[in-house]
Amino acid sequence: MVNIIHRLGIKAPLEKVYEALATVEGISGWWTKDTTGISEVGKSIVVKFYSLQGNEIGSMIMEVKNLEPEKEVRWQFTSGPEEWVGTDVVFKLHREEEYTIVMFNHLNWAEEVEFKAHCSMKWAIFMLSLKQLVETGKGSPSPDDIKIDNWN
Amino acid sequence: MVNIIHRLGIKAPLEKVYEALATVEGISGWWTKDTTGISEVGKSIVVKFYSLQGNEIGSMIMEVKNLEPEKEVRWQFTSGPEEWVGTDVVFKLHREEEYTIVMFNHLNWAEEVEFKAHCSMKWAIFMLSLKQLVETGKGSPSPDDIKIDNWN
Numbered sequence: 512m513v514n515i516i517h518r519l520g521i522k523a524p525l526e527k528v529y530e531a532l533a534t535v536e537g538i539s540g541w542w543t544k545d546t547t548g549i550s551e552v553g554k555s556i557v558v559k560f561y562s563l564q565g566n567e568i569g570s571m572i573m574e575v576k577n578l579e580p581e582k583e584v585r586w587q588f589t590s591g592p593e594e595w596v597g598t599d600v601v602f603k604l605h606r607e608e609e610y611t612i613v614m615f616n617h618l619n620w621a622e623e624v625e626f627k628a629h630c631s632m633k634w635a636i637f638m639l640s641l642k643q644l645v646e647t648g649k650g651s652p653s654p655d656d657i658k659i660d661n662w663n
Numbered sequence: 664m665v666n667i668i669h670r671l672g673i674k675a676p677l678e679k680v681y682e683a684l685a686t687v688e689g690i691s692g693w694w695t696k697d698t699t700g701i702s703e704v705g706k707s708i709v710v711k712f713y714s715l716q717g718n719e720i721g722s723m724i725m726e727v728k729n730l731e732p733e734k735e736v737r738w739q740f741t742s743g744p745e746e747w748v749g750t751d752v753v754f755k756l757h758r759e760e761e762y763t764i765v766m767f768n769h770l771n772w773a774e775e776v777e778f779k780a781h782c783s784m785k786w787a788i789f790m791l792s793l794k795q796l797v798e799t800g801k802g803s804p805s806p807d808d809i810k811i812d813n814w815n
Contacts, residue, residue: 513666514775515783516775516779516780516783517780517783517787518777518780518783518784518811518814519784519812520813520814607813608813610812612813614777614780623666625766627668628668628669628766628767629670631669631670631783631787632669632787635669635783635788638811639809642811657791659670659671659672659790659791659794660670660671660672660762660764661759661760661762661764
């Protein structure tokens with residue numbers, strides 16, 4: 512099993528960062544505008560992605576596994592690209608100086624495939640969007656996300 | 664051993680991307696302005712990083728291990744943060760559609776430490792800077808790089 516792990520610092524209180532990760536409205540502000548479902552433990556959230564031309568280029572369903580205010584949000588993917596199904600995304604939060612530190616983890620990829628390397632770059636782009644959303648009120652969720660290669 | 668692996672697509676010919684990775688001038692245009700040394704196999708390159716206030720915040724020395732035009736650049740770190748010493752950075756290039764694809768690898772970290780997660784985000788930032796440099800002629804090398812947390 513291999514993982515993607517990024518560290519991000521956001522100049523905002525824990526509760527603001529937690530809110531952006533733990534609510535459907537928050538997620539739609541930094542990951543993809545088309546986020547629906549219910550962010551409660553045991554319920555599912557659906558995220559859909561589109562090209563700039565408006566074509567759907569992918570979608571995932573994730574079950575919410577943990578919501579611990581100001582500490583942790585955990586999802587498990589139940590539908591989406593086959594490499595994603597069964598993987599977990601975990602956001603762990605703590606404070607350092609004037610920052611809320613986000614430890615981002617996309618855990619349990621079966622192997623080190625090129626698609627994982629693409630997702631590693633894209634998650635970094637979306638972490639920047641999360642920082643932007645919480646610090647300025649405006650993120651860059653899909654389809655307005657920075658495109659990094661021929662896959663998106 | 665654990666790795667950082669990112670995938671990037673640059674709308675430019677192989678030789679332009681290779682040049683930005685295989686020459687001291689190229690590296691100084693996307694990673695850090697303070698890049699010196701000789702980019703030849705067996706020789707070393709020195710990179711230094713500064714805060715916006717002008718204080719040195721880190722430096723590394725890397726030995727050039729491979730320079731294969733339009734295919735691969737490989738460095739091994741011989742000095743710098745202790746977690747980096749002995750690790751390799753490898754850039755592998757290939758073409759897909761109108762893109763030169765860069766497979767970025769920072770290989771052989773001893774363990775999954777928080778500093779690796781920081782470097783994973785920073786490498787993504789510098790890959791965006793590389794893309795910007797090759798596509799537009801102007802990157803964002805340190806100290807003008809995007810800051811992502813309380814460590815830089």
